[in-house]
Amino acid sequence: MKEIKSILAAYDRLNYDTQHAALATVVRVEGSSYRRTGARMLVVDDGTWVGGISGGCLEGDALKKARLAIARSKPSLVTYDTTEDDAHQIGVGLGCNGIIDVLLTPVLPDDPHSPISVLQEVVADRRQTNVLLTITKLEGELNGFEMGHIIRYDDRENLRGLGDRSFVERLEQEIQLVLNTRKSAAVSLVLDDGRELEVFAEFLPPELHVIIMGHQYDVFPLVKVIKEAGWRATIVANPQKIHREVAALVSAVVSPEDFSPTLIDDFSAVILMSHDYKTDKSNLPLVLDAPYIGLLGPRVRAERIFTELREDGILISQETGERIFAPVGLDIGAITPEEIALSMVAEIRSVFSQRKGGMLRERSSTIHER
Structure with missing residues (x-):
């Protein structure tokens, strides 16, 4: 993005x-x-x-x-x-x-199907997952669509100009496969008149959103790395405790009393790094639906939080526990706040990519799936 x-x-x-x-x-x-x-x-x-x-x-x-x-x-x-x-x-x-x-x-600025026009719409809807259909092969035109045009898929109505009901159903099946696998794909179909239509069906998720619950000085290097990666960052803390340089790098600063789990979606990561035991303990139950939850601090600290929450009647299921990373970050020997930030961001990327975060030279298969 x-x-x-x-x-x-x-x-x-x-x-x-x-x-x-x-x-x-x-x-x-x-x-x-x-x-x-x-x-x-x-x-x-x-x-x-x-x-x-x-x-x-x-x-x-x-x-x-x-x-x-x-x-x-x-x-x-x-x-x-x-x-x-x-x-x-x-x-x-x-x-x-x-x-x-x-x-x-x-x-062309006045072409509603131009790639720029469609990409502008995508960026405007920041948290929506999109499938973009780019026509890569088509002789002539088809109801105003030509090679190079992009269709932003919303539902079947977007596709009606490309063919009859049977054709649209076949194309929609390919789109659903892209959505289910979260992987872009090349699609080739034959039109009713015999022409071949080739489409690049691109899975385009929203930018990753990292919700940082904390305000200490180590937040600054973390948001800088997040910004450089092109992700979105939100800080949950007292706004008066957030330095203006930090506030300039994030999308929002939310007071703890105003925080709502509705900020979390399928492409959100939460890091609990308040450096206060009671605060992290009270925040954890609020974010258990997040795809990724990072908890700063040693493992014994996290286990103590889990135990006390269980005693309070708040159970963390095995499935939820697999989404909690405590201690947070990849094992790269990080020492400084900047290195720790790098390890956390790298772990988030690996989790959302469904990778282990190991060394590429030890990977038995290709770097990217083929």
Whole structure:
């Protein structure tokens, strides 16, 4: 989401009378690639760009092809194959060993189906999970939809312009699979008239939201790391105890008496770090529905809290206990507040990615699923 916001901010700064732009989007990856599907780069016809579609090896060539797409006012799909020993292929010798499809779409300010227009709607609805359908292959047009257009899926009504009831049902089945697995996918279907429609169905969750319950000095490095990661942060503490530099980095500061569990959703993490035993103990029952709960301090402290809550009649089920990480953070030997912040953020990322957080060299399979 951070990259999308940067792209939208750059687009808003453009002078539409003198500047034109295209959006490059990675819509398919086969094998290894530095960036995955959904990576984006805004290219301006003056040669500048924001975002990225690789580790730097493809941007230069994509810039040239994007400017060509702008000049033609027509989207194009470019395939980069770094698996073959071909001296004419961009990326050879870099060891990427992958095939990457990049969709280059000229952006028109008055086009409601343009990728920029749809991404602006997505960012406006900050806590909504989206499936974006980007048309990557279509000969001609279909009820106003063309290659390069994006459809933001809400329900079946969004899809009626693409085909009859049977076609929409097949497409919706693919969308539900994306929602259930939380994984983007390439979808290929045949239209009633025999034309092939290929769509990049992108699972786009809201930014991770970290709710920090505490106000001590170690909150500052934590919110800085969260900000750099492009996540959202909320602090639950007395606003008068929050330094203005900290307040400037977070989305909100909520007084403890105003805190509500409704702030928590499927993409929220909670860290209890008040450095006060009674406060953490009273806060824990309020956040037991969070997908991730981190508790600062030694294991014996957490076990004492669990025991006392059980004696008070508040039972923590096995399923809930698996979502509580105490002590919080990955075991990286963190000592300073900055290093501890890094370990906590890394653990949150690993949990939401359903990974163990170990060393990549000890991983038996590929870094990314293929």
